[in-house]
Amino acid sequence: MKILAHPETKVVLALLALLGLLELGTRALETRLSKDVAHLRSVPAAAARFQSAPKETLRVLILGNSLSRCGLDRAVLAAGLKEKLGREVVIEALTPDGSRVEEWLYGYRRYFDQNQAQPDVILLGTARLHLTDNPPAVDKLAAFYVSRPDLSGYLKDYARDVESASLALTARTSMLFAHRARVQPLVFYNLVPGYTETVQGINAQRAKSAAAHMKGASAPPLTCAAFDRLLSTAQASGTKVIVVTIPLPDEYVIPEEVAKTAQAHQTPIVLFGQQLRLPDTAFPDAYHLSETGASDFTRQLLEPLVPLLSTFR
Amino acid sequence: MWFNSFGFWLFFVLMITVYARLQHRGQNLWLLAGSYFFYGCFDWRFLSLILFCTLLNFWTGLRIADATEGRERRRWLALSLVLSLLLLGVFKYLGFFTHEAARVLSWMGIDGSPWIIELALPAGISFFTFHALSYTIDIYRKHTQVCRSFVDYALFISFFPQLVAGPIGRSTQLLPQMENPRPKCDAVRFREGLYLVLSGLFLKVVIADNMAWLASHIFSALPETLGGLEVLLGIYAFAFQIYGDFAGYSAIACGTALWMGFELMTNFRRPYFATDPRDFWQRWHISLSTWLRDYLYIPLGGNRGGAWATNRNLWVTMVLGGLWHGAAWTFVIWGAIHGLWLVCHRLLVGDQKRREGRSSSAVSFLKWIVTFHLVCLTWLAFRADSLDQALALLGRLGTGWTLTDFAQTSLSLMIFFVGPWMLFEAWLEHRRDDVAVTKIAWPLRAVFYAYLVLMLLFFPPPVPAEFIYFRF
Known part of the structure; x- marks a missing residue:
C-alpha cells in the first residue's frame, strides 16, 4: 500500500483509469460512431440467418467492398434469382469500406466458415486489383476480421516482425487502439479548412513522384495467395464462388494472375469491367454506381449469373 | 529500433x-x-x-x-x-x-x-x-x-x-x-523519467511527424508552384519538425536513462524562446555546442587572440559544426550562416547584455521574434536538397501571399499541434524550470499527461517518419 502513497502512482492509475473508461465507452458506442463497424457487428446476425434458412433456400453471400455494396442491388438480385431459379433466396453481405481480398478471406472464415454458416454461393465483387495480394493494415485486420483460431497463422503470414505483431495484438486487445485511426480524419476533415483539398493535392503529388521514381524499375510480380486460400476455404465446404467484376467509369482488365487462380479452382469470372458501358451519370462520385446504375447493372448481371447457378443445387 | x-x-x-x-x-x-x-x-x-x-x-x-x-x-x-x-x-x-x-x-x-x-x-x-x-x-x-x-x-x-x-x-x-x-529508480527519478518519456514521445510522434508531411510538401514541390505564405509555413513546419524530432529523442533518452539511474546532459532548453543567436546555441543541441566549444573552439584559440581571431574561431567552429550534421554544402552553408550571425551579434552587441541586464518586455519580444525567424530562415538552407532550391524557395517568400488550401491547413495544424506545446514551454520559460511539471499537484499533472497520451493515441502522423538525427 506504500506505493499508492506516491503521487506518481496516482498519476499512472488516473491515466489507466481514463484509458479503461475510454475503452469501455468505445466498445459501447462503436456501432454508433462508424457505419462500417455497425456493418461488421451485424455480420454474425447475417451468418445466423444463413444457419436458420430452410434447406431448399439458396443462400448467397456478397463479398466485397463499397463497390459491391453500391453496385449490387440486393432486392433486384433476390427477386431475379427467385423468379428465374424458382427457389427462395437469402442474400447477405460482407462489404466493408476499403476492404480487399485479405479482409474477405479472414472475414469469411471468421463469421461464416468457422461458424458452420457457409452460403451456397459467394458473389465476389471486385475491380482490377482487389484480388491480388497487398500488405494489409495488420491492426485493422487483427481487430475486426481474424478469428481466434486463425490468429497465429495470420501473425505468421502478415505480422512477421515484432512491430507488426505488437500492433496486431494491441489492436486485437483494445478497441480504443483499433479505432484510433478514425479520430484524426473525423476531426480534420470536418474542422480544418482546406484539409481535404490539401491531402488530395499532396497525395497526387506523391503518386506522381512515386510513379516517376518507379519509371523504368520493374514492378513486383502480382500474386494471389489470399484469393487462392479464399477459394480453397469456400470449396472445402462445397460453396460455389463466382467472381463478379463491378463496373467503374473507366474500363479495366482483371490481371492474368487472378484469372489463372480462378481457373485453377474452376471459378467463373463474370466480366463487366471491360464490356459493360454505363453512362457517366451512373457514377455520381466518379467511382461508385448510383442506385439506378446498380439496378441496371444487377439486372444485366442476372443474365450470365442464372445459368451458372441453375446447375447448382 | x-x-x-x-x-x-x-x-x-x-x-x-x-x-x-x-x-x-x-x-x-x-x-x-x-x-x-x-x-x-x-x-x-x-x-x-x-x-x-x-x-x-x-x-x-x-x-x-x-x-x-x-x-x-x-x-x-x-x-x-x-x-x-x-x-x-x-x-x-x-x-x-x-x-x-x-x-x-x-x-x-x-x-x-x-x-x-x-x-x-x-x-x-x-x-x-x-x-x-x-x-x-x-x-x-x-x-x-x-x-x-x-x-x-x-x-x-x-x-x-x-x-x-x-x-x-x-x-x-x-x-x-x-x-x-x-542509484535505484526512486520516486523522484521515476517521476522525472515519466515526464521526459511522455513529453519526448509527444514531441516526436505528435509534433515532429505531423509537421513532417507539411514540410516535405514544400521541399518536394516545384518552388514556382508555391506562394510566399505556403513557403513560410512550410519552413515553420520544418522548424517544429526538427525540434520535435531531436528534442523528443533526447528527452526519451534522458528519461529512460534516468529510470536506470543515469543522468544524461539536458540537450534542449526551449530553443525557440531564444532572444539572440548566442542564446539559441545555449539552448539548442547543448551537448554538441558545448562539445564544439570545448574541443574545437578553445583549441583553435577561443577568445584568447583578440577580436579578429575570436570571430574567426567562432565562424570556423560553426562551419565545422554544420559539416558535422551531414556531408552536403547545404549543411556547410547553414553552419557558415550561423557562424556569421554569431560573429555579427558579437560585433554589434558585444557584452552589452551583461552591462545592461534584462531588456524590457517589448524589446525582448522583438528580439525573440527576430531570432525565431532568422533561425527558421537558416533551416531553409539546412533542409533544402540544394543551394539552388534554398534560393528559389527564399525568392518565393516575396510572392503570392494568399491563403491557399495548403496554407490554411498548415496554419490550422500548427495551431492544433504546436500551439499548446509552445504555450506549455512559455510557462516553463516563465518558471525557469525544465521539470516544473513534476512539481505541480498530481491531479494537474495527470490531466497534462492525459492530454499527451490521448494526442499520441488519436493523432499519430499520416505517415510515420524516422528520427532525423539518426542520419547524423
Missing part, C-alpha cells in the same frame, strides 16, 4: 526488468550486451565499426595515461584523433568529397565518375565518434581518470539510450556513472 516503436519498449522493459535485479558489474555487462543488440538492430554489419572505435580509444586512452613524456602523450592522442576522424571521414564524407572531386574533374573535361565512392552511413557514427574523442582528449588534458575496465568504457561509448542520436556524453560526466554503482 526507433524509440517510438513497440519493439523498443518491449526491449526496454526486458532490459530494465533484468537490470533492476543485478549488481553493478552485472548491470554493466547486461547493458553492454543490450546496447550492442540495440545497435545491431539498425545494421549488424556496423557492430564491428563501433567495436573498433571502442577498442582504439580504450587502448589509446590507456597509452596516454601511462605515458610519462608529453611528446608520447601527444603521439597517442594524435593516433586516436586521426584514426577516429578517418573512420568518420570515410563513412560519412568520402562519398561527398569524391563526388565533388568528380565534378571538378568533369568541369576540367575529365570523366570523374570512377572516383565516386558511396558507402552506407552507419547510424549515429558522428555521435559515438565524438563520444570517444571527448574521452581521449579529456585523458590527455588530465580532466578525467583513465578507465581501466573495458566493459565500463565500452558501455560509455555504446549506452543504448544515447547511442545513435545523443546527447553526446562527456567522459567527465558519464564515465563515473559507468564505473560506480548507480
